[in-house]
Amino acid sequence: MLNGLSEFGKLHFVEGDTGIGKSLAYQLVLADWVANGKKQGGKHAARRGLISTYSRALQRQLLAADNLAVVQGYLRHAGLPPLSFALRMGRENYLSPERLALELGVTQLSDAVDNVRLPQAQRRLAKWALESDGCLMDLDAALLPEGVQPADIALRPQNPLPEALAAQQEHAQQCDIVVINHALLALDLVTQRQITQMQAPHVLLLDEAEHYSEMAEELLSHRISLQSAASVLKRLKQRGVAEQWQTLVDNMASTEHAGSAGSMGQGQREGLQQAVEVLLKRRPRESSHDPALWREWQHLRHSAEQIARRLREASRYLVLDYSPVRGLPGVVARAPGAASSLKAGAGERVTFLTSATLSDLDHAPGETPNFRYMRSRLQLPVTHKRSGLQCSFQARRFGTLRFRLPRGLPHPLAHEAEGCYRLADDFCRQALPYIVDRPGRTLVLCASYADVAALEAAWPQAHVHRLVAHRQGTALGELVAGLKNDAILVTPAGWEGLSPAREGHQAYWQHLVIVRNPRPLRSRVEQHLIEDLLYRRDVPAEDATRIAHGMLQRQSTVRTLHKLRQGLGRAIRHPDDDVQVTLLEPRIPRPSGYPPVKGVYASRVLLGAIPARFMYAYQNAEEPGGSAEQDTAQSRLAALL
Incomplete structure (x- = not known):
């Protein structure tokens, strides 16, 4: 990082193992750079730092009193002036x-x-x-009063800014180092730094940087479900407008196109434009409706405003997205190049992207990593003038993991209607003994809240006193803070940013369980947009579909490896941590070569999620379970080899 600080205008890629103190390290480097500028005076005295994170937990960690004490202590020891730090979050985070x-x-x-x-x-x-x-x-x-949620009392765009918060935000604009989140950063970049007021010279550091592209696209893209819009309008007593939107649903729904996405025809565009214009003229009264419905209306109106703008521009990024099975239409205004906003104003700063999972995780130990996925999302090829350093720092020894990969588990998923998936009952029945059989506090990482519900439904009565099932909307930090020593927390929200302090001389978690491969679903809208771009370049339809599918499959694989690596990182937060890890996913190859059951196919690419320093532990993993016949056949095969 020290070398990169002198290269203004560049975007640098720096990867570092999870749990080894990466966040504190870059905080010290950044503080040193800003404080040295103050000491030198002149134009250097204006130096500032901006740190952006994906998770609120990391924001709080960076500004925790003990963390800042280390930074300020270093500055005193180095004979440098003290610095001021501030947290800046969006108004929806405040009362x-x-x-x-x-x-x-x-x-x-x-x-x-x-x-x-x-x-x-x-x-x-x-x-x-x-x-x-x-x-x-x-x-x-x-x-809170009964029935009131934090979102009901949160600041909204039309609410006046409280004096204390306004003063806090003004103070943050003068602080030496400011911590924000990726969503606020994206808004700051597209509004030419109106939020942070950062001017040259400054350093922008994105931690958990692999999430920036998805966050920027989510923030700058908009979607309306036509059926949901008609329902909201009906509940708002806007009957005429609701009927117009329902007619639009009836005319555009198509079971033939269910589960796909496509461009809108001229007639569909005109019908949508008329419906949007009528909706935007409606002015219901907030006092006449409950808070939850009013929030839905505000969201619908904002999305309709953005879709109206895209219709006026005749944007090709306005796409029809059909639901599975029934083919109900939704309209998506996509912002596929949103992540490239990171290049805005890059010439006036140094930019670092860092994370434990920034690279594609497909490089061998000692090899220089590649960052193809991140570069493609940022539209920043290696030859780009903004392209800077790319390096990886891996710990040689940091904690101990002991792996267990049960044999003979069935495929984890059962397919249901509407394209939904849930954990199969047979998988739950066979997997649960490996979740509840270890003493101590256990973290069970799931891919969704539906997984939590499936495991809870099959949970053995003898261990129900240990179960803590994470409910959607419940703050995970508060849940973790109250866990007993033998609790088993089942959650889809703990893959990253969850770093409770050690207790005594051992890790907070004694047992970590990964239930299944957390692969994200491929986007139908993105598939269509890539195919459409290839069509425009005269690529045949069949080839365009194949190329688009391959591109999205590779992106999905990298995101899966990132999440798995981050999940494994929840176990190790200290050099002396020693944790049992149980990998239930049957598609992860068993180190002995033991074959998966019929219908399950092992994927060696998933091994890229295991850090190199733990590969020896993986190769010597426990492999309980499996039938006697398969064990005998495996022994014979091993003897022959």
């Missing part, structure tokens, strides 16, 4: 005093603090709101 007062039934929050007619919890809530910056991450949800 709206007006909305909370409305929920409590008072004119202003100060009236609620001593109001004896209010429950004590609500008075404490009002006191907290008045004395803090109102960050909803600090909110004790138990204080």
Whole structure:
């Protein structure tokens, strides 16, 4: 990183193993650079740093008191001036005093603090709101009135900014090092730094950088389900408009195109444009509707505004996306080049992208990694003038993992209607003994909340006292903080950013379980857009489909390896950690060569998720289970070889 700090205008790729102190290391390097500028004076005194993360947990970790104490201690030791740090998050992460007062039934929050007619919890809530910056991450949800969710009292675009928050944001614009998230960074870049007010010279560092491209595309793309739009309008009592949208659904639905995506015809565009224009003229009253419905309306209206703009531009990135089975239409306004926003203003700064899983994870130990996936998303080939360093730092020894890969497990998934998948009952029955048989605190990583529900439904009664099933919407950090020593936490949200402190002289988790391969579904919309681009270049239709499928398959594989690697990283957070890892996914090859059951195909590419320093442990993994006949056949094969 030190070499890259002198190369302004470049984007550098730096990968470092999970758990080895990477975040603190780059914080120290960045602090050193900014503080040295202050010491030198002149134009260097204006140096600032901007750190962007994907997870809120990492934002908090970077600004934790003990972390900042290490940084400021280093600066003192080096004879450098102290620095100021600030956290900057989007307004939806903060409380709206007006909305909370409305929920409590008072004119202003100060009236609620001593109001004896209010429950004590609500008075404490009002006191907290008045004395803090109102960050909803600090909110004790138990204080909320029954039926009220944090989203109901969050700041919205039309709500006035509280004075304390406005002062905090103004202060952040003057701080030496600011920590934000990827979504806010994308907005900052497309609005020419209106949010952070960063000017040259400054360094932008993206941690968990592999998520930036998806986050930017999600933020700048928009989608409307025509059926959902008709439902929202009907519930808002906008009957005429709702009927118009329902007619649009009836005319555009197509079972023939179910599960696919395609371009809109001229008639479809005109019908959609008329429906959008009528919708945007509606002005329902917020006070007449419950908060959840009003949030749906606000989201629908915002998406409709963006779709209207794309219709005026006759954008080819406006796509019809049909649901599986029934072929119900949705309209997607895609922003495929959103990640390239990272090149905006790059000439005025140094940019670092870093993560434990930034490369494609297909390089051998000692080889220079490649970053094809990230480069393709950023539209930054190696020959690009902005292309800078690319390097990887891997720990030679850092913690101990002991692997277990049960034999003979069936395919984990059962296919259901509407293109949905869930854990197969037979897989749950055979996998659960390997989840509950180890003592100590256990982290079970699933691919979805549906997986959590399937495991919970099949959970053995003898171990129900250990089960902690993560519910969607429940803060994971709070859940982890209250776990007992023998708890088994089952969650799809703990693959990264979950770093609880060690307890005593051992790792927080004594057992880590990965249930199945967390491969993301390929996007039908992206498939169509790639095919359409190839058609425009006169590539035959059959070849275009094959090429698009191959490109998206490779992208999906890299994202899967990233998530698996991050999941394994939850076990090791200290050089002395020693953790048992159980890999239930039957498609991960068993080191002995033991064959999977019929209908399951092993994928060696998944081994790229295991860091090189743990490959010896993987090769010596336990392999319980399997039938006696298969064991005998395997022994004979080994003897022959």
